[in-house]
Amino acid sequence: MNKRYPVSPCRIAVSPAVLVPATLALACGGSLFSGVANADDAQLLPGIVVEATPGVATEDSNSYTTYHATVGSKQPVDLRDVPQTVNVITQQRLDDGGAHSLEEAAYLLPNITTTTGDGFSGSLYSRGHEVFTYNVDGAPRPYLSIYGTAPDMVFFDRVEVLSGPSGLFQGSGEPVGTINLVRKRAQAEFGLQGAVSYGSFDAKRGELDITGSFTDDGSVRGRAIVYALDEDSFVDVTGRERSGGSGTVEFDIGESTTLSIGGIIEEQDVLRHSGLPTYADGTLINFDRDTFLGAPWSQADYETGEGFIELEHTFSNGGVAKVMARQYDRDAHLKSALPSSAVDRVTGNFSMLGFAREFDESTQYLDANYTAPFSFFGNRSEFSVGADMRKTDQDMQQKFAILGAYNINNFDPDSIAEPVIDFDTPGPGWLDTTTETEEFGVYAVTRLGLTNRLKATIGARYADYDSDTVNNNTLVETSIDETEVIPFAGLSYDMSESATAYVSFSEIFQPQSEQEADGSQLEPVIGQQVELGVKAEFNGLNAQAAVYWLEDENRAEDDPNNPGAFLASGEADTTGFEASIGGEVMPGLDIVAGYAYVDTELESDPTSDHNVSLWAKYRFSGGDLNGLYIGGGVRYASSFDIESGGTRIEAPSYTVVDALVGYKVSRNVDVQLLVNNLFDEDYVERINQTSRGTFYGEPLNATLRLNATF
Template structure:
């Protein structure tokens, strides 16, 4: 339903000024975009080469050095391959084509004087053109590949390794799959990522889980942002996908790259990069509940030589909801410039902003006293029209890459982000004045500001030892967080009629008795090596040392709480070990151990901070790679032990006696199985599917009754996710059809109501197992225009995507009913 979105005059002026600035910047870039790149059109120069027959990797290194270019490739790409060598005068393209003849590899130009090796697809041809050898084998960029899988990725170890070469469970959600399934936010992506569960504590308060534990870091281009505190998650949890090429997910303990966190997963969003070839894409969408969206994406070389490249992406979305009164709008702006300072050095700088304004409540729908469903309509909204949840996120980032001789490189990266949340909302709450029978509202008004800085630098490259080529990464990182928040919660008796709700007048919530100032810093150094022990056996070893400091000052009416004590972790060692053995040309078996630490704020009997929680991940798996790596499959069994969890002590042991203190003695064990397949089983057919079983249980706890029980009952243990697309053959090849399936087991929360309340005292809140089915069809109307229809929840399944933690507060959130969206995409 349509309704007004209140904007104050000052905010409106800022909004319009921001839009005008963005339009002017976009216009400047678009004007530059008409300049055609010419670095790929230079006349080829011939040079004299004398390269002997022998191992391909040695010959390629000699050829690159003699040509004065950088040629990047992994040792596994050329393993066991030889070349007849070359003698005579050749252009670069002619020479490398002869060296790579019959190798199944081809060179791809990445910039001025920079090339990489990729696999040659079976249907490609070798053309000795003016730029490089043609072909479209999968590299690390997924845009325009049409694939549901990708080539090398570096999220796990900083080494550029394929899925088969990585001794952990990984998933890459590509640009093509995001487009096919109309994924517009990170929440959409992770809902469709195998091994990831999404829960919510409110309409805009998503939390991501993997292997039973909360994901506490979000990475962008390999740089982490800290989401370990729920207040930071409130501001940063759902980036728009318009600016990203892909999302890489590594499941399990990922401390080697992230430092602190839970043994859950590393989620790494990879931004779109500028292209030297001019391209413009305009996309428009319209869907159910007045859901409208536009996107504009332009990229090109910005000078005649092609050494300066730029890209700009903008998006705007406005939508209502299946819930009464609820609406939202979101704007996105992204600009990036990439400059080749010389043939060895590339500098990147960019910035992005996402502004989201949501007219929505803080909570959801309540349940009965025994936890049973009240069967409220999906359109039910128990808030008021004055409620809002507004987020603003701005990021500036830079990167400097320097390429040394012999395929060594140095990469320095930095980002700075500013996040802000302004909210005024309500949660349905049982009132004690009515013996917990009637419903009132808990109303909160809060303002949060969060600034995070992240830095990382490393060198990597090959080295020779015992007649074999190995790889090494050495680096250091630092990240900083500063948070400031203030606000006020109040309880209001409203005697809400759940079946005929009406709003209430806006209360006075101008006071800010609650304040919090929080800081954290983490510095780390790391090293990773990939040892080529034999043609079939690789060993990856890594280690990291971290220094961590945390301080929080939380106050109510100026009085500091007891939790406001600083915490420090010094020289914490994180370990990584993995071995991969190639069974044959298509299959590998692996085993790995990884760990991660999480600082604690709880105090022991002497009022010292507890030692960090440690998460240890043990994993064994089988990986397959088929059809020139266009199809990847994996199976993994894992066990995670999270140790040193805070376990409450007898209060007589605390200082002073009678206060609360803990020991680092609690433990949780998670065990499970993951099966996954991604890529192209046949021409025109793309498939992404995964099944996960994960069961996390207490093995030690301050409450002996918890031992053996599930650690989290409101996250599913069984999840199956699949989506596929197929391009019809012959005269129908303009049509592509697809569909998806999501299935999860029953989730629940159970407990005991207040003893002061009337019976029933026991409750069980439950969402039974359910299945959601989606369909997709697209039609290529012309060379430049594609039309796509997405039909979601085809059978209109009624389900809760999240359930309440207890019966006192209403946080049940319905999943979306059947809905549709039509998207038209024009590309030049």
């Protein structure tokens, strides 16, 4: 069936690094925001949905679903036109779930699993594999929990998740999926939103978001967002402070071109912990949930900053050209005390290790692409072509300190003296590496309308990857130089006006920045996936289901004998099934539900085979209850296990219930109470090694939030 989508003036992106502080000053300062935008200049053209088009952005939609996404494409595309599983966490769902981080957002989907790493940040798993990359507006960046979390969700309109390989557009694409954070755009109409919240564990948070026009005609728009939080944890001693800000300015250059300039800066200080040990045979120890096995000097300090420029132009034929440039920098300073052995079942003794690391990273990313509609034997079709480049420089210094033996029965964090760690002298875990990575790629993909109902998606990427790592202590250099062609093919068939069946094949090629204990880089992940699924839209709901088979090798997994280091996995097969549904069931009632099953040969997968999530929210209208809304949900994970150093660790299944109640005090003011783990389920959320990495899930906790929008 031939579909038509509205197209509005575009954006592009071009340029080198951007000074984030200057961008923030420009977005927040200057003349006051003024005026209201002129009438929408949108025009009807086939094929492409531009980001500003209503129905793409989820902000102010009050909806749990959307029908378009940008993940898996260079321009927004109908979800049914992507022959892979795609889930979108909308702004409303993020708000109702109290999700301020990517890890918290992942709890809202059954096919993305969060495994906490220090009580505040964590690792993400999809289809049995750890996710090592995420995107911001399509620009990839590394994701390792040891170096902190992704940007705060306050800056983003939605989270898009494409399951399965994504090597066409995402550079060295993730074998198991792409998580794309889509930033909030500047609006021509003035808007002001502020929120404050207070919750369990003395959690305090405030945020402010202002947008509007610098000119009467709305051709120059800006947006500035700031936030700050300070919180403790249910685990003794631990806590964190985090703050950040973003600024964006958009310029309409004529009716068809938009230039966007912006950036994000953040900093975070965390008093972290590394989880709990098990007995030597892998048996879990019945700790109290607030047990802390670390030291008060276990600190992690992170600073991140990024700048971007985008230029986008819409042509009269409906085509869109876009150029984007980004600069991303981060520094991490880590020092902690962590368990380094299992607990002796008889004596209660275990060993402690001091771990210190300095990490600096700088990444430049440039992408230029063109997407346009065309007619193929009278059927609507489109193609995208483009090229991208990514260059990353990393410096890392590391060293350990032997802290000695302690007893689990009388452990005192204050008894651990802070060691002096000198990165310039030899010692345990001594490592000093410099890594330079360059990747260049060209790509092309077309969605052909073979008939009125049948579409074919065919594409390929040529990737040239070069990475050099130097161990500055030994002067040993390791290099990886790879070129690869990554194909993708899919067929979609519209069974009816509301349902589409599809099948897709994709190959996997993912270079890895993770290092082995000697500082050398891991070889790229290679493999393939086949997926078969169906998608449907009906009565305000989006639904999808898929089965898949995935084979890969060389996947990075934790080295149990060397904290912060990795080993390459062998070849492994993974099969699974995913299903989800979301949207408005009836006026006032919204739901999101899903189920994911995964069966993998990877022994390092610490996630459940079966995951279920269900959330529903009802908004009362009229009568004495007008303005009141209530919500509730349940998350279930089956028992799970992991093999560490030849020892198997097992954890039982768990079920967590959450609840929400809120009230619209006025058109502009809203107050809500979110209660997590309503029945105070005592459960283990993550297992990792016999020496450490066992984490309990949060106990009963609540957050009261006051939000005002003008």
